[in-house]
Amino acid sequence: MTTDTLENTEHHDEHHDQPTGIKRWLFTTNHKDIGTLYLWFSFIMLLIGGALAMVIRAELFQPGLQIVEPDFFNQLTTTHGLIMVFGAIMPAFTGFANWMIPMMIGAPDMALPRMNNWSFWILPFAFGILLSSFFMESGAPNFGWTFYAPLSTTYSNGSTAFFVFAVHIMGISSIMGAINVIVTIMNMRAPGMTYMKMPLFVWTFFITAYLLIAVMPVLAGVVTMLLTDTYFGTSFFDAAGGGDPVMFQHIFWFFGHPEVYIMILPAFGIVSTIIPAFARKKLFGYSSMVYATASIALLSFIVWAHHMFTTGMPLFGELFFMYCTMLIAVPTGVKVFNWVATMWKGSLSFEIPMLFSIAFVILFTIGGFSGLMLALTPVDFQYHDTYFVVAHFHYVLVTGSLFSIFAGTYYWLPKWTGHMYNQSLAHWHFWCSVISVNLLFFPMHFLGLAGMPRRIPDYALQFADFNKWVSIGGFAFGLSQLIFLAVVIKCIKGGEKAADKPWDGAQGLEWTVASPAPYHTFSTPPAIKDE
Amino acid sequence: MTSETPAPVNHKATVKKLMLVVVSMFGFGFALVPLYDVFCDITGLNGKTNDEAVEYTADGIDTSRTVTVQFITHNAKQIPWKFKPLVQHIKVHPGEQKVVKFYAKNQASEPIVGQAVPSVSPGIAAGYFQKIECFCFERQPLQANEEVEMALQFYVDVELPKDISTLTLSYTLYDISEKIASL
Numbered sequence: 001m002t003t004d005t006l007e008n009t010e011h012h013d014e015h016h017d018q019p020t021g022i023k024r025w026l027f028t029t030n031h032k033d034i035g036t037l038y039l040w041f042s043f044i045m046l047l048i049g050g051a052l053a054m055v056i057r058a059e060l061f062q063p064g065l066q067i068v069e070p071d072f073f074n075q076l077t078t079t080h081g082l083i084m085v086f087g088a089i090m091p092a093f094t095g096f097a098n099w100m101i102p103m104m105i106g107a108p109d110m111a112l113p114r115m116n117n118w119s120f121w122i123l124p125f126a127f128g129i130l131l132s133s134f135f136m137e138s139g140a141p142n143f144g145w146t147f148y149a150p151l152s153t154t155y156s157n158g159s160t161a162f163f164v165f166a167v168h169i170m171g172i173s174s175i176m177g178a179i180n181v182i183v184t185i186m187n188m189r190a191p192g193m194t195y196m197k198m199p200l201f202v203w204t205f206f207i208t209a210y211l212l213i214a215v216m217p218v219l220a221g222v223v224t225m226l227l228t229d230t231y232f233g234t235s236f237f238d239a240a241g242g243g244d245p246v247m248f249q250h251i252f253w254f255f256g257h258p259e260v261y262i263m264i265l266p267a268f269g270i271v272s273t274i275i276p277a278f279a280r281k282k283l284f285g286y287s288s289m290v291y292a293t294a295s296i297a298l299l300s301f302i303v304w305a306h307h308m309f310t311t312g313m314p315l316f317g318e319l320f321f322m323y324c325t326m327l328i329a330v331p332t333g334v335k336v337f338n339w340v341a342t343m344w345k346g347s348l349s350f351e352i353p354m355l356f357s358i359a360f361v362i363l364f365t366i367g368g369f370s371g372l373m374l375a376l377t378p379v380d381f382q383y384h385d386t387y388f389v390v391a392h393f394h395y396v397l398v399t400g401s402l403f404s405i406f407a408g409t410y411y412w413l414p415k416w417t418g419h420m421y422n423q424s425l426a427h428w429h430f431w432c433s434v435i436s437v438n439l440l441f442f443p444m445h446f447l448g449l450a451g452m453p454r455r456i457p458d459y460a461l462q463f464a465d466f467n468k469w470v471s472i473g474g475f476a477f478g479l480s481q482l483i484f485l486a487v488v489i490k491c492i493k494g495g496e497k498a499a500d501k502p503w504d505g506a507q508g509l510e511w512t513v514a515s516p517a518p519y520h521t522f523s524t525p526p527a528i529k530d531e
Numbered sequence: 532m533t534s535e536t537p538a539p540v541n542h543k544a545t546v547k548k549l550m551l552v553v554v555s556m557f558g559f560g561f562a563l564v565p566l567y568d569v570f571c572d573i574t575g576l577n578g579k580t581n582d583e584a585v586e587y588t589a590d591g592i593d594t595s596r597t598v599t600v601q602f603i604t605h606n607a608k609q610i611p612w613k614f615k616p617l618v619q620h621i622k623v624h625p626g627e628q629k630v631v632k633f634y635a636k637n638q639a640s641e642p643i644v645g646q647a648v649p650s651v652s653p654g655i656a657a658g659y660f661q662k663i664e665c666f667c668f669e670r671q672p673l674q675a676n677e678e679v680e681m682a683l684q685f686y687v688d689v690e691l692p693k694d695i696s697t698l699t700l701s702y703t704l705y706d707i708s709e710k711i712a713s714l
Binding site for chain 1: 541545546550556557560561563564567579582607648652653654655703705706707710
């Protein structure tokens, strides 16, 4: 795509009264400010969720109960999951969407800027509510991030109401964010920016936003049922009153499975943007990428019960959900092959964003394969609720989603801050992360296959050696993220001046504006020319 | 460059459509509850048996087959009752009516209302296990230390798939005193 740069570089509108200090951030309706807020918020949540994981790994460093009580251990695993899913990964992608989508489609801002402000600023309250329950008599939620009834109803420790309200607010925030993205993409593309010319990150987040508005309301519904079951005497999931606890799992996973694609589709978009830039080739199979993303999204609605193979489903149900799940490997495989084909015979260079992207492709594929193993009903009976499952979803969420977030941050950081990041520190961050993350999660496969159950604070002696290495990997991975914090802060404060287009192979409208990106970009829409 | 901006698009219309999706998906979440029941009812999945008495229809007794029916009981959340089947298992021919008794005793010093919830395993057989009369259709209010023998009259449908030779009927007993009081 070629574009003329216009005078977008100097578009500082003098007539806007810019509040400064805290008010700038509280009242901002600027997509770049809100994107920044989302990204910082998600990083803080990553550190909090990570700190909880550190305590979990410290407890599991050796067999027996050392540091925490079993009930508190349950609170740790629950809040770790909730914070990482709803607080770290999802807001980080929304942050990218806010920053990049208007610039990528040549729009001056998001379509609904005031709602944008609101959708961010309710988030800290949601997590404030959730985390505050740690300091209450009841303790934090202890029923797992999947909050299965009756653990969260009949056997709740009293934290259900706080949990439900926190999830409601997170859901409202996500839905507002998603509506904003869809309206922006549908109505505000620059003239000539047809759907099939949109950068792939825009496409993947467009589809993700549809998933969000389809399933977040279902999550809101199921937590509402939970609330009334616990406090108002309804019996949605209570067998004593004619309800069914297994139905909880059906409704939850009807939300839950699309949710996992909500957390990975934007990652596909980021990686599909970065790999062509450093392979100096066009993305191989652009339209097949779009169709693959859409098919993954559609299939995600009919596979939910693969989380429930051990609930006593009839054979037909098991076969149906098994085959549908395995079908998802086809569009996902299309994507992986497209990335590899993009790199094939390209003029590769290995800057940090590319390193993270290549690590993503390899390690996400490992997570995908263990997912295929879990999709096989007969073997799932062995793997269910073991560390194999933990290994699987951490490979797709940490070395998948989180690595793509790192890749995207390094890729666009020069555009955001106007400075290049410190190369050697960033290399340290990459290599420490990629080595420690495998030490952390790879042995979990073996632990799971050998039968170590998840969510239990103690384990049998034969698992001791592996768990020690896993914990060491965990501490190393956690500390490595402080290097990332240092890189980002250094980059904001200064560093080598970044060119408008610091990556020579990069494509897209965001590189046609100055670095750092001016506060207002594309107040006049850019002209999109055919290639 | 002319500062010609495209005509402002009506965001409201798009937002309204999207809000409609959100609201209907919220409704869909709740619609899943009756849909789930209907689906399980039609397919006979999840081990739920009939919750109202059925008439005994004498389609004849298939004496060529014998099915073992096992009875087990659980007390949910430590309800202080003694609750057990008086026979552990019986053999029946499909189509043949049988009556079995269950024993319950409230061992607490206050009255408690109990509710037994049945479930059949394997789940696929639940649709063929027909209860003509069952104590699980009613609540069981027992005074302190009161004991009772409760009857279950049932037959196994002759259409029961050939590969099933053993059924397990499980009753879980719940304390619903509080639930009733809150109504």
